[in-house]
Amino acid sequence: MLRLLTFVLLTAASLARAGGAIDAADAWLRGVPPGQDNSAAYMTLVNTSASPQTVVAVSSPQARAVEIHESSQADGMWQMRRLAELPVPVGGKAVLQPGGVHLMVFGLVATPTAGEKISFQLRLDSGETVWVEAEVRAPGR
Ligand SMILES: [Cu+2]
Secondary structure, eight states, rough: OOOHHHHHHHHHHHHHHTTOOOEEEEEEEOOOOOOOEEEEEEEEEOOOOOSOOEEEEEEOOTTTEEEEEEEEEETEEEEEEEEOOEEEEETTEEEETSSSSSEEEEEEOOOTTTEEEEEEEETTTTTEEEEEEEEEEEETO
């Protein structure tokens, strides 16, 4: 019975993942040297639904906190600000990339190694959650 329940739960989880309103591509996390536990993650979010989607919160079981940030340059100085939400328009996408919007990752529970996957849970304003696996790239890339 327990085995059957596990199977049903796993099946439901994979269906939810496949049928989500948002697809993620090219997700990666910038590797960090030992002792540094903050990093950033990047990805392209594609709206696969017929309505606008908005990411309102992000978390990771492998980090203490995740925030949506946007980098910008003013007077030759880079600065970051926190975004309350990240819209993904109908028929469009949101591109998170170095120098722009990114997921700021605070308090990685372990130093990530290149090739490892870090999981992120994106919560949409519809209440739906989308899991994204980001591959760790070597530091400095
Ligand atoms: Cu940041």
